[in-house]
Amino acid sequence: MNNVQDESRRDRKKIARRVLLIEIGRRLIATKGLRSLKVRDVAEAAECSIGSVYNEFGDFDGLILTVNRETVQALTARLRAVPADDPVRQLHGLADAYLGFATERANLLRSLFEHRMEDDRPFPEDILAMVMEAFALMHAPLVRLLPDRDASDVALLSRMMFSAVHGIISLGLEERMVAVPPERLRERLAQFIDTHLAGLGVPRG
Amino acid sequence: MNNVQDESRRDRKKIARRVLLIEIGRRLIATKGLRSLKVRDVAEAAECSIGSVYNEFGDFDGLILTVNRETVQALTARLRAVPADDPVRQLHGLADAYLGFATERANLLRSLFEHRMEDDRPFPEDILAMVMEAFALMHAPLVRLLPDRDASDVALLSRMMFSAVHGIISLGLEERMVAVPPERLRERLAQFIDTHLAGLGVPRG
DNA sequence: ATTCATCTTGAACATTGTTCATTTTCGAGC
DNA sequence: GCTCGAAAATGAACAATGTTCAAGATGAAT
Numbered sequence: 001m002n003n004v005q006d007e008s009r010r011d012r013k014k015i016a017r018r019v020l021l022i023e024i025g026r027r028l029i030a031t032k033g034l035r036s037l038k039v040r041d042v043a044e045a046a047e048c049s050i051g052s053v054y055n056e057f058g059d060f061d062g063l064i065l066t067v068n069r070e071t072v073q074a075l076t077a078r079l080r081a082v083p084a085d086d087p088v089r090q091l092h093g094l095a096d097a098y099l100g101f102a103t104e105r106a107n108l109l110r111s112l113f114e115h116r117m118e119d120d121r122p123f124p125e126d127i128l129a130m131v132m133e134a135f136a137l138m139h140a141p142l143v144r145l146l147p148d149r150d151a152s153d154v155a156l157l158s159r160m161m162f163s164a165v166h167g168i169i170s171l172g173l174e175e176r177m178v179a180v181p182p183e184r185l186r187e188r189l190a191q192f193i194d195t196h197l198a199g200l201g202v203p204r205g
Numbered sequence: 206m207n208n209v210q211d212e213s214r215r216d217r218k219k220i221a222r223r224v225l226l227i228e229i230g231r232r233l234i235a236t237k238g239l240r241s242l243k244v245r246d247v248a249e250a251a252e253c254s255i256g257s258v259y260n261e262f263g264d265f266d267g268l269i270l271t272v273n274r275e276t277v278q279a280l281t282a283r284l285r286a287v288p289a290d291d292p293v294r295q296l297h298g299l300a301d302a303y304l305g306f307a308t309e310r311a312n313l314l315r316s317l318f319e320h321r322m323e324d325d326r327p328f329p330e331d332i333l334a335m336v337m338e339a340f341a342l343m344h345a346p347l348v349r350l351l352p353d354r355d356a357s358d359v360a361l362l363s364r365m366m367f368s369a370v371h372g373i374i375s376l377g378l379e380e381r382m383v384a385v386p387p388e389r390l391r392e393r394l395a396q397f398i399d400t401h402l403a404g405l406g407v408p409r410g
Numbered sequence: 411a412t413t414c415a416t417c418t419t420g421a422a423c424a425t426t427g428t429t430c431a432t433t434t435t436c437g438a439g440c
Numbered sequence: 441g442c443t444c445g446a447a448a449a450t451g452a453a454c455a456a457t458g459t460t461c462a463a464g465a466t467g468a469a470t
């Protein structure tokens with residue numbers, strides 16, 4: 001019938017269902033962890049058959065990878081929203097934003113970093129590229145703080161700094177015994193960044 | 206018959222099999238990754254029944270956790286073997302040792318950090334404690350380098366520094382696209398530690 | 411040799427990912 | 441409106457894999 005830019009009724013339904021399945025997958029991973037995610041639970045929650053999940057994503061990994069893809073996109077959006085006025089504040093803001101995301105969506109972030117492909121199937125390159133892109137977001141402020149440094153040097157530095165922040169956060173949130181409260185972690189991260197900047201020769205603000 | 210300190214023939218056989226199962230589990234995880242580890246593969250390789258694996262470890266997670274326990278022990282042993290002559294060299298040595306371990310036994314280390322319990326079963330406290338202990342090994346050299354700092358402050362600093370090193374290594378080895386060669390990572394880590402020490406006010410050696 | 415506790419076995423079961431022949435849906439052309 | 445065909449949806453059946461347990465095998469003690 002109406003055929004406004006290829007958006008037939010069928011397509012709309014298909015898209016709506018796809019979105020629903022992704023949302024359910026995300027909710028289940030977020031609440032019960034990746035390991036507890038089952039095809040049947042997803043299908044039941046979406047009130048559709050198991051086969052439909054496979055029609056939409058090829059296999060179960062396809063759904064997981066789609067959720068992970070959106071997770072890294074959400075993370076990137078949040079990181080990009082950090083004000084870029086002052087470079088030092090921006091670096092602190094990026095670490096804070098990452099910590100906030102990791103605290104609020106711990107299981108989703110874990111799914112992104114811990115999911116492995118079966119056997120030796122390759123990990124999707126686009127997800128890797130997006131993660132790398134997110135981890136490169138410390139590059140701009142560092143360029144401003146280190147104008148005399150070699151460009152490729154700063155690129156390495158920025159990824160390294162972000163990887164370090166990632167390690168501190170993921171292990172800090174993991175240590176359930178010590179139960180480091182996020183507020184403490186926030187302080188530690190700020191201290192870490194300041195120390196590192198001082199080591200790089202950036203005068204304290 | 207002979208009953209020298211409870212070591213009956215039965216016990217010896219039992220222990221030998223347990224060791225065999227653990228070795229097979231470790232080998233399979235190391236070569237094909239945790240996700241590809243199957244009970245039946247382990248039983249077949251050990252030339253015993255599936256049930257015996259369950260007798261020995263309770264459930265399949267039990268075997269994985271035992272392998273992980275030994276992985277963190279091996280890691281700790283390697284880290285403890287780093288010479289403690291000069292504190293700065295020791296810190297570099299610890300990072301190098303960790304990098305070496307992560308390079309040679311990538312899948313085993315991943316298994317240690319990525320394995321999750323089913324549902325909400327608690328993660329074994331002893332493994333967490335051992336990981337924490339390993340991550341505290343930067344404490345001693347840092348105490349020597351920062352004699353005037355508060356003790357608890359240095360404790361935090363050392364764990365943070367090791368967590369950062371962990372993040373740099375695990376992500377550095379992950380980026381299959383860029384394929385950071387371990388030798389490059391080694392240089393980066395050394396640079397990172399030096400920068401951080403400089404930020405902490407340690408005069409360059 | 412007998413006995414008994416313990417260990418071992420593997421078939422059966424339970425859970426969960428995957429396939430595919432069949433049925434249903436829905437838009438297009440008449 | 442009706443018919444037809446392509447696309448989608450279905451869910452039973454299958455495959456892979458974790459788990460249990462009744463029955464048999466083993467070995468230490470007497």
